[in-house]
Amino acid sequence: MIKSPIKLLSAWSTFFTYPNLGDSRLRTLLYFSLFMFTGLFSTSRGIPPLIIILKAFGTTVSIIVFVYALGDAMDADMDKFNPRKSQRPVPSGRMTRDEALLLSALGGVLSIAISLTINLWAMTIILASMGLGFSYSVPPIRLKRRFLMKETTLTTGLILSMLFGSTAVGKIPGSIFLPGLFLTIVGLILYPSFLDAEDIQADSMGGCKTLAMILNQRRRLELSTFGLLVIMVTTTLTYGYFGLNMICPILTVFASLMFLRYLFPLLIAPEEECKGEILKRGISIFRTFVFLVPLGFILGSLQL
Template identity: 35%
Template sequence: MNENTYICETLTIPGSNKMTALNSLRSYAALAKSRTLEAFSYTWLAVVGALITTRGSPQIVPTVLAALTAFTISLCVYIYNDITDMEMDKLNPTKSSRPLPSGRATKEQAKKFVCLAGITGLVLSFFVNFETFLLCAFWLTWFLAYSTPLLRLKKRLILKESTPALGYFLSTVIGAKATGYITPTVVFSGLLSGLFIFFSLPAFRDTTDIKEDKLHGVRSLATILRWKHRLEMVILAVLAIMTLTPLTYANFGFNAIFPIIVVAMGFLLLRFLFPLASGIEEKKYRSALKVGTVYFFSIQISMILGALPIMF
């Protein structure tokens, strides 16, 4: 009996290793898919930085490497955040469907994915240039400190909002450094994107996290500010951007396309924000969130067009 048991335990079923590998690949794909928007955003901003610093004519290879670097590192840090937030995400109606809290991926699979993505991102950045590697190493270190239980920077006031804003700024700078130089135009562009993210997160993304954040001791602006004040933050940020760009675009080497698009899209977003002053109504809130996303990407498109060497 013991001998038979031993044989059964050590017997390898044909194809079982292939099935295990296939299941792991499916889990990795599910993990990556769950963070598609975040990964695309950082990748997009790296490309934006490359296009701005070269005035629309970046070298292909460094640009692709910078984009892949931003893609892999963003996946690394966000999936790691999902690992540390798994119990919190189970309480969130939306986040509970993600691979980890739903059980479609295990913690071990997620940890392997994080290591693979992080190492890949750093190796790719090293092949670009050493400065890009240092920027990526700082980005990776800061974001891991944001989530890791020992430091858990996301529990500290302001840092939950400023960390993603810093990431967007760094992505823009990384794309620029990979293909050229970090110019004042690039710094201004990165700061503008980061500014909007910082002031919009409490009203948009973090509003749905309030319950679990309070339960687990995360002090975000969304947990301490009333809805009215969070909405005012977004409105003030949009108004500031609408005012700042027409006054400064020429000083940073942009053409007039940049402020025209920014102001026009700003009015559009305000049109959807003001009706929320009376309170959060699901339909209006979702509409404002969608328009806010379009507004964010339109800012970068206007930067690219505004950086082109055309007289306008």
């Protein structure tokens, strides 16, 4: 039973009281916001109006609340038996399933309302994002349980976030191609190679079927190396064509070389050495890489 709006806010705050869970959700908000700002700055070619920045960020926060609260409500029964997820608000009993669903609905309504004050294209993309989040968690569709759909849904969600930022200030420019390519490689290759590789057991318990489950670690590292080389070479050769400044290739090459320096020794090492602390270090480097490259796209869009 829902007691009050204050109770809802208190329950939502528990989403961030556990260090690992809080860090994960704040990182999700950071990355989605970062790619939203990539679209925003790529289109405006300068600093957008402050009111647009605030509206776009508020919409991004609201849609994250919608997706996470809905997912927690739908997965609560399974999460009770998962050591990595049993401390989430719903399975731990700190929030009821009804409260999570109401919080999700409030996040969805708020994201639509804010995006509607921007323009119709922005609202359309938000509706598409909500549909994607709904399809990801809610049966009978539940995309997360279909082969490769966990990675594909994440990639699509990030691309939609970038397109939302772009439509918030104008038409989608051709320069969106580069961050779009980056997102595709990150979501379909790098993410499964590191974050999904750490979650194979948890994903298996949840019925997910990911790329990390069918490829051994060496194949995942080889795919990651290829993806990094594609990102580095493509950005270096085409940044001028898309009207980006030198900051873009500099940060992209730096981040890619930093990642490759970690990957190359693992390609010749025995597979049993590519686990444990080595994999955790790779996840940290992956997160730094995913932060630096879109930052390069944002700064590269400025007319210096």
